[in-house]
Amino acid sequence: MSDAAGDGEGGFVERYSTRALFAGTTVAAVVALLVAGLLFPDSLAGTLAAVLTSENTLAAALRLSVPIAFAALGGIFAEKSGVINIGLEGLLIISAFGAVYVTEVTGGVWVGFVAGVVASTLLAALFAVVTIKFRADQIIAGLAVWLIALGLAPFASQVIYNSPNTPTVQTMGSIAVPVLEDLPFFGALFSASPTVYLLFLAVFCSWYVFERTAFGRWIRASGENPKALDTAGVSVTHVRYAAVIISGVLAGMGGAALSLDLGQFTGNGPTMVNGKGFIAIVAYLFGNYNPVGAFLSTMLFAGLDAVQTVLQLQGIGVPRQLIRITPFVVVIIVLALVGRTQLPEAAGDHYETEE
Amino acid sequence: MASAVHLDGITKRFPGVVANDDVDLEVERGTVHALLGENGAGKTTLMNVLYGLYEPTSGEVRLDGEPQAFRSPRDAIDAGIGMIHQHFMLVDPMTVTENITLGNEPRKWGGLAVDRAGAREAVVELADRYGFDVDPDARIEDVSVGEQQRVEILKALYRGADVLILDEPTAVLTPQEVDELFDVLDELTAQGKTIIFITHKLGEAMRAADDITVLRDGEKVGAVDANATSQEELAELMVGREVLLDVDHGAADAGDVVAAVSDVVVEDDRDVRAVDGVSFEVRAGEVFGIAGVDGNGQSELVEAVTGLQEVDAGEIRFRGEDVTSTSRRERIDSGMAYIPEDRQERGLVMEFDLVENGLLGSQHGREFAPNGRIDWGDTRAHADAIIDEYDVRPPNADAEAHSLSGGNQQKFIVGREFERDPELVVASHPTRGVDVGSIEFIHERLLELRQQGVAILLVSSKLEEVQGLSDRLAVVYEGEFIDVVDPDETTEEELGLLMAGERPGDGDGGGGGFETASEAEPAPSTNADAADGEEA
């Protein structure tokens, strides 16, 4: 049977080879670009290299990442447990509004932050009941969560403030770690909004839960083979409720971070969340359900966004409207090259113990 | 002394079905008890009641004389019951250790982390105690079916099971692995465990069990001593009438070559060679059988022939033409019928009714869809004809496929494929999970077609089936044909050895599997003669 182990490793390598190959190619390409930029600082490569290695780009990417990455972590919890939560966008919206509203009323940013998380968690709990207890189609219920939040937050804002946009409130500010903040490039990691540190913590905790705790295993089993978990004597229903609620908490942190970082909720059109919840789904699919992978893919996307903002300033000859869509185009191209995203086996399915 | 397990008057009703009707079952400690019955007799349901998955409508479960009220498997597990389901309850991407300890993970740091080293150690220790050969770090999706089964048993033992329920444990094993399993069962009973295993194979029940309980249509129809019964008696109890245990297929009258496969190589999703250079021919009017343990490339070979999987090297000819890279649709149109091994995934669209399912594969044909427009009238008539001819029950073309029992689903597929007027029938496990009566029927039909000059390619992991029906029989192992034999001239033991990868003339024993068995010689079958009809 020892060859089974060999198979196992072989399988592992096989499974990840496309991604590994891709990651390798990317790293090689970036290195090549940096070298070219160093040699010809005035060329396009030089500009790009300068932008990429700039501490400011990293800082911007981090800021843009926060809401997306939080939501992506939440999405991982739900989907790994077998509940596809396409309503992340709605959770972000409701928490973004809730956080600002409560901050405005109480004057406490952190009170507002918690309130945003609570709002999102309540909505996620509703989603959980609807999908788990009432066996609603997860996709439809997720869309409903999005639509409800998309209507409710601006509605409330309109009722309370007579405008879909709230007034400005206090913001989170930023925390700098002495000495470390002066590091070249990586200094950006140590002079950032408290929500950035929270995000690092959340990424680590999520990773820890999945890799090291029994609960993490139950979530995985609940999404891959709920019956195996059930017959092992663990309630699939409880695990799924817990996972969806955690997804509400995490997405809530993302939404609250988004609005409190700017000190305002804006509710016109798609609201200030503006598709970040859907990008989060992209991020975790892309990161193959791994918290760290999801974080890195968010950073890739946010990094591209940050880079396009800077590139617009450089006047490199490409029309702005087109520079702006580069992040989306890159995601499509990368996806076409990397290909398959593997959903958990039982994701989307209802599970009942009897009949 | 009270029996270890006592089920008293268990009745379990589902909407419209009485799965168990006042069933009694008594199992002595330290014995092996076989639960025998046709498909749908209620065996699994009864065991699910014992395991706490279902609450009985009425009746009582007693362990060592103590009445139990299981509300969930957790209660049953706590009471020392372990169950190995027909479909393994394993999480594919997780490791052997993770699966065994699932739900009962040893913890450290005040429960904040799984004690992974401890878990692994516990698994290794347990495997050693019972002499199981498993790799604690392998992922389930990467190990053999036999090993998965051992993992399932270990899982139950890990949770302290005293009573082990095995649902059709032998369906997926080679004869050698079956022998090894039975040795393990002996070892377990010797250590005081109690075993209940479900089967519909008479020979197995007699060989491995101490006592046998027979169910029919949800009712208990008999409890017999395994040493004091005969296959005929059991068969009659099971089916309720006398059963012909032997198929006589007469001499082959082979004609022209219909299908020719040469040096075909097929790689699976992970670029591993699943079929590794196989060649053979199937002639009109003959059954060419392929025997082998599941997972040795049969599925890939069959799907390559039928056009569902790409061929990476080699050539497939059908009616003299090279069809290696033609589409599935073209192969259907040119007269290739295919009974797939997985009827619920491939063979039927479960949400469609039988009218729509009768059209599957012919939706572009002249007959039912001239000019691309489906003639639902003709299609319905076609479905009705199949239902009638092949005795599909209930005889209602508007029934959705998922509402049919497995046997009836299979009969419908067989009917649909046979009615295509095929020149070649590729039949993959055509009777898997089908009850005795239907098996008889399907076998008869296959032989009828053969008589009419149709070429038949038959794949089955049931030895008695391929052996009984085939005119020529190839044994496949790890993607290669190990030998092609005359099935009438070959014993079951010889076939079993071939299936385990022993090339003819190769003396070395041990094809992997249970350690306890590695030095044991192939267990002598008690009744080699009856082996042919074991299934029937």
Next chain:
Amino acid sequence: MSPADRARKALSRLVEASATERILISSAALVLSVLIGAVLVLVAGRMTSCTAGEAVYYFGTGFCYDPVVVFDRLFLGALGDPLSGGWSPNGQFAITLRETTLLLFTGLSVALAFRAGIFNIGTQGQMVVGALATALGVLWASAFVSGLVGTVVLIPFGLLVGSVFGGLYGAIPGVLKAYADANEVITTIMLNFVATGVALYLVSGVFKDPNSAANQTVPLPEFAQFPSLFFGARQDFSIVALGFGLVAIAALYYVLEHTAFGYDVRTSGVQPEAAEYGGVDSKRTIVASLALSGALAGIAGAMYVMMILGTFQTGIPDYGFDGITVSILAGNNPLGVGVAALLFGVLKSGTTVVQFATDVPPQLVGVLRGLIILFVAMPEFFRLLAKGLPGQWSESEAVATDGGVAVDQGGETDE
């Protein structure tokens, strides 16, 4: 089979428990949503301030907003106040039908893809591409014809251009899914952004109307737009377009239920492995369905240009996303799409009436829309509800999405 037989079968399908139940559930969902919406209006009415004279009184409490007025305006207003006697084909009802027409096409677009097991979130982008292509194509062609002939030629031409380009744009995620295994949910979301960005680039640059401050193309000549017969000249509604929509419903229904291609699509939607077994080329079917879905979206875009705006302008409304909700409410059934599109047409058009007639924030209608979808998603809830009531409903299961993402009804697969 005799025509009588066929009729009987059709009838039996119609009264099939699941269909009846579906309609019941949809209606119940609507009622429940309205009730919750009413509560919301009352709560909001407590949170704002108004003079005592403006308030309404329920349960002895004063509220600033009156839910009865709100829903009266939302529904009756959208229908053009048929009860008040002042109904005119030029009134609000024409707007409702106009919205319905567009929702019908985007709804069909999403439904078709769903039936093939594909979740096309890209209808919006495909519509944008179709709209832009139509505007440019018709502008070019309008140089060659004019007058009535122009109308007769250019409208079909515009629809064709819209469907071809929408279809091509829809084929992109199709090809990516079929040949590169790229998840269509991701690619279609991304392609929406790309379509909007590229359209903005083109329309603020090369194709910009020099005489307008807006990012738009030169307006189409009058004869290149849908004629308004009988209905809604002012409301930019043409009964001809709605007629096309009804034909599209019938055609899609026919294709899905009565053709080999439709059978292929449905089979690969519910069970791709079985479809492959049945000789369906899954890759081609994926590409074909998404292309067709995109073509329907493209037609929606063409109608937006040729019926409503008379030009392509950036900022096309979210008809594509609304199409998702329409399709879901309809259970992805083309016939149901007609009804669902009308309901959402009423909601969209009623929003403006509510806003005009009351002080209630119009986002309320957005909440209602979400609630309706939520309730429609949980038939189980209504079954439980019905069990508590005398005279139970049927026990049979209701249909949810027919594919897209795995929607197996049970975790158990028993053999």
Next chain:
Amino acid sequence: SGGPSDGENSSDGSDGSDGSDGSDGSDGSDGESGPAANIGMVYATGGLGDGSFNDQAQQGALQAEEELGISFRESQPDEVSQFSTFQQQFAESSDPNYDLVCCIGFLQADSLTDTASSYPDQDFMIVDSAVDADNVASYVFQEHEGSYLAGLMASLLTTRSFSVGAGSTTGDSTNVGFVGGVESDLIQKFQAGFESGVSAGSDDIDVSVNYTGSFNDPAAGREAANAMYNSGADIVYHAAGNTGTGVFQAAQEQGRFAIGVDRDQSVTRPDYADVILASMVKRVDTAVYNAIDATVDDEFPGGSNVALGLDSDGVELVFGDQLGSEIPQEILDEVATAREDIIAGDTDVPSEP
């Protein structure tokens, strides 16, 4: 006068008949006599709460409500196809009968052209675009003129070291920034004027330009402004609606300056008053108020096309409430001179970049 006025409560309503029946007092009073006029407001998509354009228009209506005793009803379309719906609803209404319908934003021009001809007896006014009809009064603004002054001020300040409030400039910077919302002719007028003013102040200063693609994405505004400040810009001017909130925030975080738009944002966004040097105020409120006022007086200027520039105080550079007084006098003087030159026609400000 001369030079930009200095704050929010500049003397509006000074033109026309002041307080015709000012006795009416507070709003909402349901007096027995009806309002002086019924006004319909159709805002631009994006709606109220944008902190700039629509809010400014509402300001004009509120002022008219207070001073002239009119009553007005608002509608906030969220897509282009709703413009004609609301315009017609107002035109068709008989209870009350609307005396004037104010259409805010250039996107309404096309539908107003149709609506106006369908309802020849209804008076309309439109802001930011010209509609040629007897029953429409059009008001357009010379945004580039005001933006020129903003650019001039920015380039003069950025070339010296200057520190006030929460921001500062360093003398060695070589660029200033412009953040736009969605690319369009209108926003490009702001950009063109700003660029032209910047180069008038100094040849060495470039303008970094970024369009976020949205008028309602503060996060994108912040990143754009951040990128500009990081590249050495001290001052960023925005014409991006609510996206500009992000610009102000970036300015605060980085200790730099911003220039507001449409309204005196140092007053309407007091949280950011310590970084807002000035705002390029566009008196949409004046246009709305004047049109209403004329309607009340039965002097509706139908068919007219009023271009509001620096000369008529239609656009102006209003220095920050908090920082304005700290700006060096020579710069104020130079800006004032430039203003005179433009009004006199001596300086020609381009309206396209």
